[in-house]
């Protein structure tokens with residue numbers, strides 16, 4: 001995978017904000033820009049205490065977004081942890097999220113479409129699609145025309161959302177393959 005500025009991919013930033021919060025995104029931005037950085041430098045660059053940076057990093061680590069290597073500082077006698085981003089993991093989490101949303105949108109769309117109802121404006125009776133079809137879309141009481149009653153705006157909106165999600169997933173697959 002080519003090194004991409006992951007936060008420039010439309011929607012990734014918002015996803016990460018939801019997923020790990022503003023401070024976590026701050027660290028990701030820094031690692032995306034600098035590559036491998038030790039936690040003292042991170043604290044320095046973000047103007048934070050090293051302990052609070054560490055706890056954020058562990059949070060990211062638990063989500064497998066970052067990993068570390070440690071090296072012993074012989075002079076000071078302590079371990080220094082250097083951190084780096086897992087772009088691939090972030091992309092795949094984002095993609096998974098998009099696919100989940102797509103499934104949700106498709107289910108909703110299907111239900112909306114299945115729920116197509118027809119009604120007679122004269123008798124004020126509503127018929128499900130199957131019944132309306134049996135009656136050749138004529139009201140059994142007055143013989144008037146049964147008209148479609150589905151939520152056209154909602155369906156249009158869902159179809160638009162589905163189109164966008166499919167496009168985004170395709171884009172992500174392209175980036176991962178690239």
Ligand SMILES: [Zn+2]
Nearest residue numbers: 120123139142
């Ligand atoms: Zn009628």
